[in-house]
Amino acid sequence: MIKTxxxxxxxxxxxxxxxxxQIRNKNASSRDxxxxxxxxxxxxxxxGVRLIVNDRPDxxxxxxxxxxxxxxxxxxxGVARQVCGNDRWVGISTHxxxxxxxxxxxSADYIAIGPIFPSSTKEDLEPVMGVECIRAARRLTSKxxxxxxxxxxxxxxxxxxxxxxxxxxxxxxVCATDPRRRVQEFVQARS
Numbered sequence: 001m002i003k004t005x006x007x008x009x010x011x012x013x014x015x016x017x018x019x020x021x022q023i024r025n026k027n028a029s030s031r032d033x034x035x036x037x038x039x040x041x042x043x044x045x046x047x048g049v050r051l052i053v054n055d056r057p058d059x060x061x062x063x064x065x066x067x068x069x070x071x072x073x074x075x076x077x078g079v080a081r082q083v084c085g086n087d088r089w090v091g092i093s094t095h096x097x098x099x100x101x102x103x104x105x106x107s108a109d110y111i112a113i114g115p116i117f118p119s120s121t122k123e124d125l126e127p128v129m130g131v132e133c134i135r136a137a138r139r140l141t142s143k144x145x146x147x148x149x150x151x152x153x154x155x156x157x158x159x160x161x162x163x164x165x166x167x168x169x170x171x172x173x174v175c176a177t178d179p180r181r182r183v184q185e186f187v188q189a190r191s
Contacts, residue, residue, distance in 0.1 A: 115149025138163030
């Protein structure tokens with residue numbers, strides 16, 4: 001069951017203009033992850049926000065989510081696309097320019113690249129790539145690029161100037177004293 005605090009946070013995201021939300025829970029059972037994904041998908045679908053399920057194209061389909069995000073060690077983009085169909089987005093994480101090149105040759109709808117800066121959100125973090133890698137990746141693909149990893153409010157302008165189309169932020173929002181204000185600041189920083 002989804003917690004009241006998670007719905008409250010989802011409301012903040014939707015009300016502040018966030019258009020894309022990824023759900024990631026490496027510790028939940030498949031049953032719990034599906035249940036949470038369904039509830040969030042229903043909530044976000046009513047508000048025009050796309051929910052992306054991490055790692056699990058099957059659960060993305062069953063939850064009627066807006067897509068799935070796969071990593072380098074998950075199912076391939078083509079397999080995720082077969083499971084999810086063409087109506088859902090499929091995104092892929094990349095950690096090198098060679099991975100960006102390979103991702104560009106797939107049916108992925110977007111390519112996440114990072115970590116751009118040091119981050120403490122994920123275990124087993126890949127080497128930091130820096131904003132120059134975004135510039136180089138932008139030359140390799142016309143697909144939307146999502147910058148991920150250690151993106152703080154003061155770093156938003158340089159990330160977008162380097163060629164990112166979108167940013168992924170986790171800790172900077174969930175650990176904020178005033179999450180609503182922080183979400184609004186991140187949304188406004190893009191404008």
